[in-house]
Amino acid sequence: MDLKVGILFLYAIVGGLILGVSFPFTGGVFPLAFVAFVPLLIANYQIDKAVKGKFFIRLGVNYLYFVIFNAITVWWIYNASPSGAYMAIFANALLMCLPFFFAGFVRKHLSEGKALLSLLVLWMAFEFCHFYWELSWPWLNLGHILGDSPKLMQWYEYSGVSGGTFWILLVNIFIFIIYRNIVFKKETFKIQTPNFIFVIGAIIVPVLSSLFIYYRYEEKPNPVNITIVQPNIEAHTAKFYLPAQIQLNKLIMAAEADISEDTDLILAPETAIPYPVKEDGLAISPEVLMLKNFLDTSGQIPMLIGADTYQIYEKKNSVASRPYGTEWYENYNTALMLKSNMPLELYHKSKLVLGGEKLPFVGMLPFLDEYSVELGGTSGMLGIGEEPVVFEAKGVFYAPLICYESVYGDFASMFVRKGATIITVITNDGWWGDTPGYKQHRMFSQIRAIENRRSVARSANTGISCFIDQRGEIISEMGWDEYGTIQGEINQNEEITFFSKYGDFLGRIACYLSLAMLLYAFVEKIKKTGAWNKMQPKSR
Structure with missing residues (x-):
């Protein structure tokens, strides 16, 4: 085949733009996601027919596609850290090329059909691994494209986000097959009838199923009255410079205006206690005493609030530990449950922001610690919480997700399995400014509300604070750059969804299938080289 490289890169540009504008709040035209991969699949198909230069052409085309997609969707990180934005765009784009690279390997040693199947499972396996490994950055997983359309993702209570990824990729692959058969293989439209029917069904059935679930789902009345505080303290110039007392006074004044004897919880944002407080003396720190005094004089209402805390250790506790004379200290991004006349409850953030709160492979390469950047919340290398903690107050059980943890569906479901009946999210999204970033984060x-059928109360320092019902719909919210509170009732739920119970089972299955497919291709490669026969025992 006469390979026109310029056309291949044009495919990459067009496809990357289409996928970028399909993502929520950078276009939000989600139907485009069902054709966004088709140009890239066409380009890779033509590359497979080339005789020379396949590797570098494939890498260049795929990398350009994903750089464009990443740049369109997460450019706003630049407002917090230019180096963080470069890492999120260029490094993540390179990682996204891996499924296509391995699918090319399968195509070379097996067949085109098996390569398309392998691409589906390889991509899903890649997204699953992106939740767990050192370079974890699952923000752009394809299943999130439906995040601003709750009516269309109700079946996430069974499949989680991986189900959305499967849906989007499957439709793309079959549309590509139709195009390939007609344009390259010169088959007639009539022969493609089964494929057309499949594509139509593959789009319509999930939509109708989701709408059916949406309109039939009813919450069981079990109300909790929550007051959410949005202190709106500017992240760059005030949040970590103003005295803590001034910031907490602002928070208390807002809460006082909206609480009542019916209030079950006051929810305040991440690092509302903005400066490091030693955990051994946390209960008698000026900040906590100030808040507890407010709670004691306001009907003893519990408060869930974010804090910057640290612990002292006699010896190094983890890669996040810092020297402190002859001892070591370790910072944490912490959620506190404050209750009158009761001990403090603490939870340390477990899913840390890459680059801002943790650095990959720093245990093996300690010098990387110098390159930590500020992307939100506390900054620098932080200690990690050992396991999810569920807070209890007035008989209600809360999952205290901190900021970036709300991106992790499998992780959030662990709180539900431990008894959480309400999900709370505390965050500080002010670092990114008025950009798509904070809107995507709310999404x-x-x-998470749909996956676990849990109502969500979300407190964000500069917005968007909101209440979300169990169908994923926003009940009420306080907009960006506003100061005040919102008060509302949301229902508890004790039932466990399929996803809450089993987590991301589709991602796990995809990992096993990917390994099997790659092993199969590797064995076939050995057979083709003749090395397989040499490995067989000789007959006598």
Whole structure:
């Protein structure tokens, strides 16, 4: 085949733009996602027919596609850290090329059909691994494209986000097959009838199923009255410079205006206690005493609030530990449950922001610690919480997700399995400014509500603070750059969804299938080289 490289890169540009504008709040035209991969699949198909230069052409085309997609969707990280934005765009784009690279390997040693199947499972396996490994950055997983359309993702209570990824990729692959058969293989439209029917069904059935679930789902009345505080303290110039007392006074004044004897919880944002407080003396720190005094004089209402805390250790506790004379200290991004006349309850953030709160492979390469950047919340290398903690107050059980943790569906479901009946999210999204970033972040809370059928209360320092029902719909919210509170009732739920119970089972299955497919291709490669026969025992 005469390979016109310029056309291949044009495919990459067009496809990357289409996928970028399909993502929520950078276009939000989600139907485009069902054709966004078709140009890239066409380009890779033509590359497979080339005789020379396949590797570098494939890498260049795929990398350009994903750089464009990443740049369109997460450019706003630049407002917090230019280096963080470069890492999120260029490094993540390179990682996204891996499924196509391995699918090319399968195509070379097996067949085109098996390569398309392998691409589906390889991509899903890649997204699953992106939740767990050192370079974890699952923000752009394809299943999130439906995040601003709750009516269309109700079946996430069974499949989680991976189900959306499967849906989007499957439709793309079959549309590509139709195009390939007609344009390259010169088959007639009539022969493609089964494929057309499949594509139509593959789009319509999930939509109708989701709408059916949406309109039939009813919450069981079990109300909790929550007051959410949005202190709106500017992240760059005030949040970590103003005295803590001034910031907490602002928070208390807002809460006082909206609480009542019916209030079950006051919810305040991440790092509302903005400066490091030693955990051994946390209960008698000026900040906590100030808040407890407010609670004691306001009907003894519990408060869930974010804090910057640290612990002292006699010896190094983890890669996040810092020297402190002859001892070591370790910072944490912490959620506190404050209750009158009761001990403090603490939870340390477990899913840390890559680059801002943790650095990959720093245990093996300690010098990387110098390159930590500020992307939100506390910054620098932080200690990690060992396991999810569920807070209890007035008989209600809360999952205290901190900021970036709301991106992790499998992780959030662990709180539900431990008894959480309400999900709370505390965050500080002010670092990114008035950009798509904070809107996308709120969207993840809607997805978590559907996956677990849990109502969500979300407190964000500069917005958007909101209440979300169990169908993922926003009940009420306080907009960006506003100061005040919102008060509302949301229902508890004790039932466990399929996803809450089993987690991301589709991602796990995809990992096993990917390994099997790659092993199969590797064995076939050995057979083709003749090395397989040499490995067989000789007959006598």
